[in-house]
Amino acid sequence: MQTIVAGLCGLVFGAGLAISGMTNPGKVLAFLDVSGAWDPTLALVMAGALGTTAAGFALVRVRVRPWLAETFALPTRRDLDRDLLGGALLFGVGWGLVGLCPGPALANLSRPSGEILVFVGSMLAGVALHRLLWTRRSAQNSSRVHPGSLAEIPSPQ
Amino acid sequence: MISADFTPLAGLAGGVLIGLASAALMLANGRVAGVSGILGGSLRPGPGDLGWRVTFLVGLPLGAGVVHAFDPAGHGFAITSQLGVLVAGGLLVGFGTQLGSGCTSGHGVCGLARGSPRSLAATATFMLTAAVTVFVVRHLLGGS
Numbered sequence: 001m002q003t004i005v006a007g008l009c010g011l012v013f014g015a016g017l018a019i020s021g022m023t024n025p026g027k028v029l030a031f032l033d034v035s036g037a038w039d040p041t042l043a044l045v046m047a048g049a050l051g052t053t054a055a056g057f058a059l060v061r062v063r064v065r066p067w068l069a070e071t072f073a074l075p076t077r078r079d080l081d082r083d084l085l086g087g088a089l090l091f092g093v094g095w096g097l098v099g100l101c102p103g104p105a106l107a108n109l110s111r112p113s114g115e116i117l118v119f120v121g122s123m124l125a126g127v128a129l130h131r132l133l134w135t136r137r138s139a140q141n142s143s144r145v146h147p148g149s150l151a152e153i154p155s156p157q
Numbered sequence: 158m159i160s161a162d163f164t165p166l167a168g169l170a171g172g173v174l175i176g177l178a179s180a181a182l183m184l185a186n187g188r189v190a191g192v193s194g195i196l197g198g199s200l201r202p203g204p205g206d207l208g209w210r211v212t213f214l215v216g217l218p219l220g221a222g223v224v225h226a227f228d229p230a231g232h233g234f235a236i237t238s239q240l241g242v243l244v245a246g247g248l249l250v251g252f253g254t255q256l257g258s259g260c261t262s263g264h265g266v267c268g269l270a271r272g273s274p275r276s277l278a279a280t281a282t283f284m285l286t287a288a289v290t291v292f293v294v295r296h297l298l299g300g301s
Contacts, residue, residue, distance in 0.1 A: 001210075002186045002200060002209050003187070003208040003209045003212050004212070005181070005182070005185045005186060005209075006162075006182060006186060006208075006209035006210070006212045006213040006216070007209075007212030007213060007215065007216045008181075008216065008287065009178040009182040009185075009190060009213055009216065010178070010212060010213035010214060010215065010216020010217050010219070010220065011217075011219055011220035011223075012173070012174050012175075012177060012178040012181075012216075012217060013175055013178035013179070013190065013213075013216065013220060013262075013279045014216055014217035014218060014220025014221040014222075014224075015171075015174055015216060015220035015221065015223060015224050016170075016171040016172065016173070016175035016176075016177075016178065016220075017171065017175065017217070017221055018171070018220065018221035018224035018225060019167055019170055019171035019174065019219075019224055020164075020167055020168045020171025020172055020174075020175070021167060021171070022171065022235055023221055023234060024234035025235075025236055025237075025238075026234060026235060026237070027162065027234075029291055030160055030162060030275030030293040032284075032287050032290075033288075033291045033292070033295055034288060034292075035159070035292060035296060036158075036160075036295065036296075037158055037159075037160040037162075038158060038159055038160055039159075039160040039162050039163050039257060040163055040165075041162075041163055041164050041165065041167075041168040042168070043168075043290075044168035044169045045166050045168045045169070045171055045175070046172065046265060046266070047169065047170070047172060047181065048168070048169040048170070048172025048173040048175070048176060049172040049173070049175040049266045050172075050176065050269055050270050051173075051176065051177040052173050052176025052177055052179075052180060053175075053179045053180050053266055053267060053270035054174070054177075054253060054270040055175040055176075055180065055268065056159070056179070056180020056184055056270075057180065057183060057270050057271055058182070059184060060183055060184060061194075063184070065187070066183070066185055066186055066187035067184060067185045068185045068186055068187075068191075069185075069186050069187040069188075070187075070189040071187055072183065072188075073187050073188055073189065073195050074271070075258075075268075075273065076217070077275060078165070078273070078274050078275060079221070079275070080274070080275060080278050081250065083235070083256050083257065083258070084257050084275055084278065084289060085253065085278060085279070085282055086256060086257065087252075087253045087255065087256030087257020087281075088253065088257040088278075088279040088282035088283040088286070089253070089257075089258070089282055089283070089286050090249050090252060090253030090256065091250055091253030091254050091257055091260060091281060091286075092160075092253070092283035092284065092285065092286030092287040092289075092290065093245070093249050093253075093282045093286050093287070093290045094185070094245070094246040094247070094248070094249025094250035094251075094253055095246075095250060095252060095283060095287040095290075096287035096288065096289070096290070096291045096294070097238065097242050097246035097249070097288025097290055097294065098236065098243060098246035098250075099236075099238075099249065100191075100236075100237045100246070100250070101250060101254075101260050101261040102192040102193045102196060102250060102251075102254060102260050102261075102262070103178065103192040103217060103260070103261065103262050104219060105247075105250070106192065106214060106217045106218060107218050107220070107221035107232035108218070108234075109217075109218040110218035110219070110221045110222030110225060111222070111225060113236070114172060115236040115238070115243055116213060116236070117187045118240065118243045118244060118247070119236070119246065119247040120241065120247065121247065122244045122245075122246070122247025122248045122251065122298055123223065123248070123250050123251035124196075124246070124249060124251060125251060126195075126247060126248040126249065126251020126252035126253070126255070127196060127197050127200060127251040127252070127254075127255050128200065128251075129248070129251070129252055130197075130199060130251070130252045130255035130256055131197070131255070134300040136257075136259065136288040137194075137231045142166070143233060145220075149211075153191060154193070
């Protein structure tokens, strides 16, 4: 059941990316290019998504557990560290170079071009490279908490 | 100067759908709808942790594909980057989102909606470096 719900969520998420135009790198770059002909659409996508998500998360606060799972897997860390900011910095440079972040990159596999395949392949290589380096680093310092997963929790399940 | 391509209503509507999907994944499965986190976790899944990640990730192009099928003319796009830029950009996005524990969806939507200080710092950082990158590429180097 969790698998089906996650698939439906992915479907709606992907549809939202396409409807909003965020699967179009040109539109994203036109938002990031504040000194050119500025396209503020991305700000409205963020506003719509943030408002709706925040309303949903308000329900999370009054619930003990999710409908289909045992616990809410919410990140608990609040400190800023070098990995967080350095990673965000690198991600921003990559995002600014091409105009694709992970969601739209994967959504664009619906119309795979050579460019999309190269980008997604390189993105996966970047993920794998981080995995490789992190495994090495954590082997050297086994007490370190996993910094890499989005849900900043030590180990999901 | 505001671009003629500004589409506020479609942006808002798409954003609400993204928000609904993010809220539903948290309320039903207790999971953050962060694409980079779901992707990264699928490469090193725990027991019983792979299925939902795969269906979510496969859902993304399916959902986008449905929209494109209904309105093929309205969603054209062109990637103008050259091969080397595509590879560098992909590597930076993949590596950076794993090191920084999230991307536009995980930090920018879910994290900000929870009021996470880490997500606020990350979102401010990647928005700034992305804007600076675009400025350098377009206006200093003269590329597109």
